[in-house]
Amino acid sequence: xxxxxxxxxxxxxxxxxxxxxxxxxxxxxxxxxxSQMWSQTAWVNGQGFAAQPGFWPRLAVSGMVLFSAxxxxxxxxxxxxxxxxxxxxxxxxxxxxxxxxxxxxxAYVLITPYVGYLPASLIFTVALTARCGYRSPQAFVAAALTxxxxxxxxxxxxQVRIPGGALYESLPAAIRNFFILYL
Amino acid sequence: MExxxxxxxxxxxxxxxxxxxxxxxxxxxxxxxxxxxPAVAIAILLPATFSLDPIVGLTLLLGIYGSSMYGGAIPxxxxxxxxxxxxxxxxxxxxxxxxxxxxxxxxxxxxxxSFAGGxxxxxxxxxxxxxxxxxxxxxxxREIFLAALLGIVLVxxxxxxxxxxxxxxxxxxxxxxxxxxxxxxxxxxxxxGQTWLTSGIDLIVVVLGLFAISQAYSLLIGRDDSPKAPxxxxxxxxxxxxxxxxxxxxxxxxxxxxxxxxxxxxxxxxAQFFSYSYAANTSKTPEEFGNGSPEGLIASEAANNAVxxxxxxxxxxxxxxxxxxxxxxxxxxxxxxxxxxxxxxxSQPEFVVAxxxxxxxxxxxxxxxxxxxxxxxxxxxxxxxRFLGVIVLTLSFVGVYSLRNSATDCAxxxxxxxxxxxxxxxxxxVVPIILGMVLGGIMETRLRTSMARVNSPLDFIxxxxxxxxxxxxxxxxxxxxxxxxxxxxxx
Numbered sequence: 001x002x003x004x005x006x007x008x009x010x011x012x013x014x015x016x017x018x019x020x021x022x023x024x025x026x027x028x029x030x031x032x033x034x035s036q037m038w039s040q041t042a043w044v045n046g047q048g049f050a051a052q053p054g055f056w057p058r059l060a061v062s063g064m065v066l067f068s069a070x071x072x073x074x075x076x077x078x079x080x081x082x083x084x085x086x087x088x089x090x091x092x093x094x095x096x097x098x099x100x101x102x103x104x105x106x107a108y109v110l111i112t113p114y115v116g117y118l119p120a121s122l123i124f125t126v127a128l129t130a131r132c133g134y135r136s137p138q139a140f141v142a143a144a145l146t147x148x149x150x151x152x153x154x155x156x157x158x159q160v161r162i163p164g165g166a167l168y169e170s171l172p173a174a175i176r177n178f179f180i181l182y183l
Numbered sequence: 184m185e186x187x188x189x190x191x192x193x194x195x196x197x198x199x200x201x202x203x204x205x206x207x208x209x210x211x212x213x214x215x216x217x218x219x220x221p222a223v224a225i226a227i228l229l230p231a232t233f234s235l236d237p238i239v240g241l242t243l244l245l246g247i248y249g250s251s252m253y254g255g256a257i258p259x260x261x262x263x264x265x266x267x268x269x270x271x272x273x274x275x276x277x278x279x280x281x282x283x284x285x286x287x288x289x290x291x292x293x294x295x296x297s298f299a300g301g302x303x304x305x306x307x308x309x310x311x312x313x314x315x316x317x318x319x320x321x322x323x324x325r326e327i328f329l330a331a332l333l334g335i336v337l338v339x340x341x342x343x344x345x346x347x348x349x350x351x352x353x354x355x356x357x358x359x360x361x362x363x364x365x366x367x368x369x370x371x372x373x374x375x376g377q378t379w380l381t382s383g384i385d386l387i388v389v390v391l392g393l394f395a396i397s398q399a400y401s402l403l404i405g406r407d408d409s410p411k412a413p414x415x416x417x418x419x420x421x422x423x424x425x426x427x428x429x430x431x432x433x434x435x436x437x438x439x440x441x442x443x444x445x446x447x448x449x450x451x452x453x454a455q456f457f458s459y460s461y462a463a464n465t466s467k468t469p470e471e472f473g474n475g476s477p478e479g480l481i482a483s484e485a486a487n488n489a490v491x492x493x494x495x496x497x498x499x500x501x502x503x504x505x506x507x508x509x510x511x512x513x514x515x516x517x518x519x520x521x522x523x524x525x526x527x528x529x530s531q532p533e534f535v536v537a538x539x540x541x542x543x544x545x546x547x548x549x550x551x552x553x554x555x556x557x558x559x560x561x562x563x564x565x566x567x568x569r570f571l572g573v574i575v576l577t578l579s580f581v582g583v584y585s586l587r588n589s590a591t592d593c594a595x596x597x598x599x600x601x602x603x604x605x606x607x608x609x610x611x612x613v614v615p616i617i618l619g620m621v622l623g624g625i626m627e628t629r630l631r632t633s634m635a636r637v638n639s640p641l642d643f644i645x646x647x648x649x650x651x652x653x654x655x656x657x658x659x660x661x662x663x664x665x666x667x668x669x670x671x672x673x674x
Contacts, residue, residue: 016609
């Protein structure tokens with residue numbers, strides 16, 4: 001099978017910029033877990049290894065240490081790792097940029113219980129659309145419609161469990177229940 | 184026949200049919216958007232399906248799984264960008280055909296090959312059901328443990344050139360699954376005294392982080408792009424008859440898709456490479472491959488569409504998912520107390536048949552939908568990349584937050600999103616983490632159960648199926664070591 005695959009050019013896996021840094025982070029993280037292995041898992045006397053509560057986590061962490069060490073060693077000696085499309089600094093700054101969007105996501109999560117699912121979704125999609133560089137009225141309308149469609153589909157129709165926001169409590173009684181249940 | 188009718192009765196309900204239509208149409212649309220794909224869609228929809236009937240929820244997810252590759256062929260052929268990873272080889276011959284002004288022919292060939300692959304795999308499922316029903320009860324705890332171990336070994340060795348990092352990621356997945364309160368003796372495992380870790384890390388949180396949220400980051404950070412697809416004119420089925428002229432390739436590719444789909448940890452990617460190689464090596468016009476060969480297009484599309492049906496075999500018969508999408512479906516089964524595995528064939532055979540029939544119907548629905556909606560789908564391809572990122576992140580929120588309304592789950596998912604994004608940047612696979620989590624859990628339970636009845640290591644493989652599985656594990660490891668040795672010798 002492998003020979004055939006090669007004949008049509010199964011893509012060659014190239015090591016990329018940042019591979020060594022990622023390998024080092026993996027090894028470091030694995031070693032930290034390894035150092036905590038005995039205090040964070042139990043080993044019961046008189047039990048076979050398969051029945052030990054600590055067997056699988058210890059096996060997994062040992063595997064993480066072993067394979068991350070081999071991977072890191074290989075990343076140093078692999079010649080393709082020398083081919084750099086972008087600098088290491090640029091690559092790591094891209095990784096760090098993902099944190100910004102993780103924070104956007106968490107802001108969405110944290111405001112929802114207060115302002116409610118629909119208002120939070122509207123604020124989130126419109127603000128993030130603006131952050132992405134779309135400033136036209138059509139883009140904002142599209143963002144608002146995306147938020148509305150998502151809320152209607154998931155909360156109104158599929159009835160997913162997202163509680164009403166605290167802000168909904170201040171709505172007139174006639175529409176309060178509707179907002180809590182469906183929006 | 185009675186079983187077939189019982190299965191049909193189970194899906195002949197309005198809610199199931201609606202789920203089937205939404206899943207099939209939604210799957211095609213999602214598949215046609217480069218950068219989204221079925222894994223993201225299934226991850227987002229997963230918690231929403233928990234409140235549905237098992238057959239309704241599974242039909243919806245099956246619809247997306249089975250139809251997304253039809254949609255993925257559209258951008259692969261028209262703009263040289265595969266809609267899903269499984270359509271990568273379709274670009275080789277599909278796009279050159281578009282450049283020659285044969286977009287219709289390429290699309291119709293892709294649709295008909297996909298249909299052939301999809302139907303072939305469902306027919307195989309139906310034919311194999313009595314065999315599976317007879318063989319599945321022979322799988323005890325040790326056989327299921329060995330089958331899961333085989334899945335782990337295969338998912339590692341099939342990542343050629345990345346086996347050590349794949350092994351690390353599998354170990355990481357197994358580790359994540361062990362975090363929390365251990366269920367037999369109630370001891371804490373890697374909770375560091377944190378109460379929020381006691382209940383463990385939910386598979387869906389990890390899946391949503393690694394697939395959906397990481398993809399949203401990737402779209403939001405990457406270059407903004409709004410692909411332009413060529414205009415389509417005329418009928419979309421002009422090249423349908425061409426499939427019959429290349430029926431040998433279509434049959435072989437569908438067959439290889441079925442075989443690769445059954446083997447845990449292998450999947451669409453290897454199936455299409457294997458089929459494409461076969462087609463290229465046996466063609467009378469090998470020089471056309473990569474330049475718009477209809478055989479190449481058929482090989483790629485028939486193979487990848489035969490996989491979803493076949494991938495249901497280890498899931499349904501043994502409860503072992505072969506790849507990330509079936510791993511996600513496994514959680515739907517568990518939520519509804521439907522435990523896939525040997526007992527399912529004995530206790531609820533009509534449920535299994537109903538799923539097969541749903542797969543069969545969805546292939547027909549997709550073909551009908553594509554015959555009228557291909558031109559409309561082109562509008563979806565044109566959604567700007569970063570705006571797509573906004574949509575995916577908005578939808579990811581529903582997926583994670585609706586699970587337990589937990590901000591901690593969301594923070595964990597956002598964190599796994601960062602890990603997934605870095606893995607994507609480095610061209611490293613995320614699937615081993617998911618399979619490590621799912622198969623690790625299965626292995627722990629099954630090993631514990633089976634070791635109670637085993638006195639010596641040899642007892643573990645003294646039953647025929649256990650011995651065969653053990654032999655396959657040795658074979659997979661042996662072949663991998665041989666390949667390593669050969670490549671080192673070549674250097």
